[in-house]
Amino acid sequence: MGDLLLDTFSDAAYVSPIQTEPTIMPANKLTKKKTETDLEAAIRGTVMRVFPWLDPAHVKHQVKFSFTFGRSRIDVDNTDSYDKQARSDIILEKGGVPLAVLELKREGNALSTEDEAQGLSYARVLDPMAPIVIVTNGNQTRIFDSYTGKRLGADTLTETQFVATINAAARLAAGNLKQAIQTLMGNEPAIWRQAVEQLSDATIEDLTATSDNPGLPFTKDFLIQREATEEAIDLLEDGKRLILIEGPPLIGKSNILRDLAGRTRKADRFATLLIEVGRSGIVQAVADGLANQLNWPVTKEEARAWLMQLSQGDQHLHLVLALDGIDPRNKRAVAEIEDLSSSRFGVGLRVVVAFDDSAVHRILESKGGRDQSQIGRRAARIAVDRMSDAEFRAAVNMMSDMRIWLMHGALSARELRFPWALRMRAWSVMQNAKFGDPNWGASLAPLIGLEMIAHARKAFPGQELRHQFHEIAMAVLDDARSRKRPIALVLQSMGVFMVRKKKLTTRLTNATIKSLVKDGYLKPAMQPSGEPVLIVRLPELLASELAALIAHELTQSELLDPVTAAEWLTSASSNLPLGDIVAAQAILDAASSGFGLSLDLVLALAEERPTLQTVQPGARFATYHPGIGLVDFTVTEDGSLLVEANGRHSRIELDPEETPGEMYHDFHSWMILSHLAMVPSVARIDGADQRIDTAILLEVASAPVVLRSVGPELQFNAVRVHDVPGEGSIVCHREGIVEPITFALYEYFHREFRVATDWIDEACRRDSLALMARIQIALLYLADIGDGDRSEFAREMLNGPIAAAFKALPELHPERG
Structure with missing residues (x-):
């Protein structure tokens, strides 16, 4: 680049040197506020001494200014530094263009090489660059060429010297800029x-x-x-x-x-x-x-x-x-x-x-x-583990401030204690075009259901990504069937979607896997055994592809037998995270693909009724607990539990009045039906279409056991229940909606309240305390939503047929009488 020639530097004009480096952005004026009187006087005196040929009234100063490092805007505020630190960094400018950087120190404070380096650094990061740096304490004045860093001999500059300083610089060397940034970033x-x-x-x-x-x-x-x-x-x-x-x-x-x-x-x-x-x-x-x-x-x-x-x-x-x-x-x-x-x-x-x-x-x-x-x-x-009660409540309050509300009962939903689950649900609401309307909000289910898969299919329409996740789903399903996996991996994979890397490489190339990792869809992890695994960071999309994959398998000849298909579905549900939701969606996908909704399959699932069984001495079971790993339990003759974890043994003594405990058995099929009941569905029976979801609601909601997923965390497994002899375990209404089947009832009443009276009458004739209790909970929350017609219907049912039906059943809250 050639020299920039100036004939004169007068009060009328100032031409800045041309810069070729693209890395510096213009400095921004942030204030024109006058500083203290003594600072003003010191600045004015410096200008008159260094630039005697300029009218000081034409020279402006900035004690607050900004500059840019690449994409970062940096603000400098020296408003109080002259008083507090006895020094100040000031930009002198004329005609809106930097004239000099002034490092001004109070009289009596010695000048240092650090002052010079800082002044040069500020000068070099401005655009256009300030050609001169002045370091002064009133008694001593040092003037430097910003381009070379060399000190100019005198403490006063003539106009000719100033113009020569500018014309001597062809361009700012990259090394000077790098050094300038380094000085400011370090000091x-x-x-x-x-x-x-x-x-x-x-x-x-x-x-x-x-x-x-x-x-x-x-x-x-x-x-x-x-x-x-x-x-x-x-x-x-x-x-x-x-x-x-x-x-x-x-x-x-x-x-x-x-x-x-x-x-x-x-x-x-x-x-x-x-x-x-x-x-x-x-x-x-x-x-x-x-x-x-x-x-x-x-x-x-x-x-x-x-x-x-x-x-x-x-x-x-x-x-x-x-x-x-x-x-x-x-x-x-x-x-x-x-x-x-x-x-x-x-x-x-x-x-x-x-x-x-x-x-x-x-x-x-x-x-x-x-x-x-x-x-x-x-x-x-x-x-760090799942959100604590306090963390969850804080998250619920934050979402409430965003006009996203979770129904009562969400506190007991273990899946919602994963932050990704709340994030996924909030994201689905935030993408709604109405989200910015302050008069609009969304009330969300207190548990995860089929809406998760609907959200995934809407949020991830891309064919390439869906294809890749379909291959991941095939690898996950293959891994779930493998009998060679370590037991710790088997148990951990029931709580989070993961796949062994060696299994996935049979489906996807290493390059594709690396791309999925880079884009945040997969996360590499390591098992205690040292085997590499990949965590799927979009559980909702994988659940969607697993459902599609299982739906296809349901249409294959070996699974056309409803009993075989029901057993296979139940097994898949018990071995996959969110397995009951995946299996329910698979049934719906198979039905919508032309295979049709098989009434025989639904009946076969209903035949596998859930039971509660007493744990006998000698029974052994295992779980995977985050932060601990594999935990083995053995029930002893006296009812205590022997626990082994990480090579250490301990004993848990139970209360002598307690039984050795009870465990759910064979409940996965009815969990699948609970989610299936949330979707209106029909089947052709004797040449006529008849509703299946309403029949499922009657049957499953009558279950005398609590129908919800369980895990290793006691806080999520334990909900308040009424243990009524001859009637079973019934969730207390104070817990809110904690079972998928109860939420299915709520959805049914919300959707079809105008025609639901006959169904409620049929339910009342069954004389089932469990069924009445679940209906009561669903109607209580429907009555509370503030929707005129729906709320009125709920109150009429609660005060009419439901209240009458409860009179013939054992009391759940006799203390109220």
């Missing part, structure tokens, strides 16, 4: 804090779901607050330098890191840099982020040196590296965690890492497995 906490927080924002944006890519883990304007975040902040405040956040897949660990980045932003002590770590390692991920977001082209070694500098710098502000996506098999990343948390780095650097609990032991133990590793000795550990 100025107010600057690097903004930069890392905006880099975290960019990471969050990259991981936020859109209509084109709804599978990413974050949702805009939707973040569930977790107690683990507060615990992590407390540990940081206590000086912990390495914190591990551990939990099962899909439990919301990534969102905890996102929450941490947001909460530390509101405090003064910490600035969080959220990084998704790939195979290249932690420091390289930091370097890539700095280059992409700030246009600061640092090498891996320079990025590590920057982290080292910050770790030993300002002790009032600490950098927190929040790391996600680390594969515990990645030896480079594990070694970097050891390095970054070692004494080689200062206390100004903290590291918070999210890991799946099934694999975290690999980094906590030494190579021989007998002692703790360096990470194990240093790390503070935070266990």
